[in-house]
Amino acid sequence: MIKQRTIAKSVDSVGIGLHKGKPIKLRLEPLDVNSGILFYREDQGVTIPLHPDNIVDTQMATVIGKDGVTVSTIEHFLSALYAYGIDNLRVVLNDNEMPIMDGSAASFCMMLDEAGIEEQSAGKRILRIKKTIKVSDGDKYVSLHPSENALFDFTIRFNHPVIAEQHRRFIFSKTNFINEISRARTFGFLKEVQYLRSKNLALGGSLENAIVLDDNKVLNPEGLRFDDEFVRHKILDAIGDLKVLGMPILGEYKAFAGSHDLNHKLTVALLKEVDAYEVITLKVNESLSFAKSFA
Structure with missing residues (x-):
């Protein structure tokens, strides 16, 4: 049987918040089986469970919230949790956004490597897709x-x-x-960055944590990490956005010009269609390749 996972020990980090531009303390703590992923704002004393019902904004990033307390830009971090098969974890923050790190998921993967992975006693729950669910906005x-x-x-x-x-x-x-995916950075256009800063947003954004483009070229002196870094980052975002469902998906995700907003609407639409999925606990011999994918 594929087992649930948490981390073997707590780990700490500090990074800049994308929008406020201030240092944010981040601590990851192990949790017991069937606890899920919990975001804890220690400056507010509020716990926000990871669930589609708690997503409160998807305009520029995926934002989770409860009782007026929010945590922004969770998708890069969640993609790393998805990849490492982490089911149960407490995420402790002292502000309203995840650190942006270098704009990818690589730093979060390093944190998880430092913490180590602990297999737990209960079986891992998998969300198996049984029929197609699609959400569109124009094309x-x-x-x-x-x-x-x-x-x-x-x-x-x-x-x-x-x-x-x-x-x-x-x-x-x-x-x-x-x-292939973890190092792909978020990207934006110079004119958008200038507009956001006029609104006191993206104050922590820089060439250190995003690919920035003017009308013709990439402005980062080191260039791109992959020729197709842009679509790789969109896959990174999608993996993180689907982690909001709380369990890995056995199925195929397809997108054209997908966004945080469409991904959120997809998770909501899926949960409403009770015959479109089933939650199962896989035995290893039932799907050996899927079991190996978290090795």
Whole structure:
């Protein structure tokens, strides 16, 4: 049987918040079986369980909240939790956003490596897709389809010479995530950054934690980490957004020009269609490849 996971010991880090530009303390703590992922704002004394019902904003990032207390930009962190198969964890913060780190999930993977992974006594719950669910906005869409493999298929199209159209089909596993997805950084356009800063947002944004483009080129002196870093980061975001469901998905995710907002609507639509999925506890011999994907 595939077992639930937490971390073996608590770990701490400090990083800059994307929007406020201030240092944020982050601590990860182990939790017992069937606890799920809990965000704890120690400055407010409020615990926010990870669940689609608690997503309160998806305009610029995925934001979780409860009783007026929020935590922003959780998606990069959640993608690392998904890849490492973490089911139970307390995330302690002293402000209203996750540290942006370098704009990817790599720093969070390093934290999890430092903490170590502990297998727990209870079986791991898997969300198996039984029928197709699709959410659209014009020609943009995100969808989930039945499959015996965990796949992410994403296409983006931007009217920009560096990006244009990019497509990637990603076969999920922890190893593949670390090698192919975790280092892909978030990206933005210089004119958008200037507008956000005029609104006192993105104050912590820099070439150290995002790919920034003007009308023609990448402004980061080191250039891109991958030729298709943009679509890889969109897959990273999608994995994090689906982690809000609290368990890994056995199925195929497909998207064209997907977003945090569409991903959230997809999780809500899926949970409403009770015949579209089943929650199962997989024995290893039932899906050996899926079990191996978290090795």
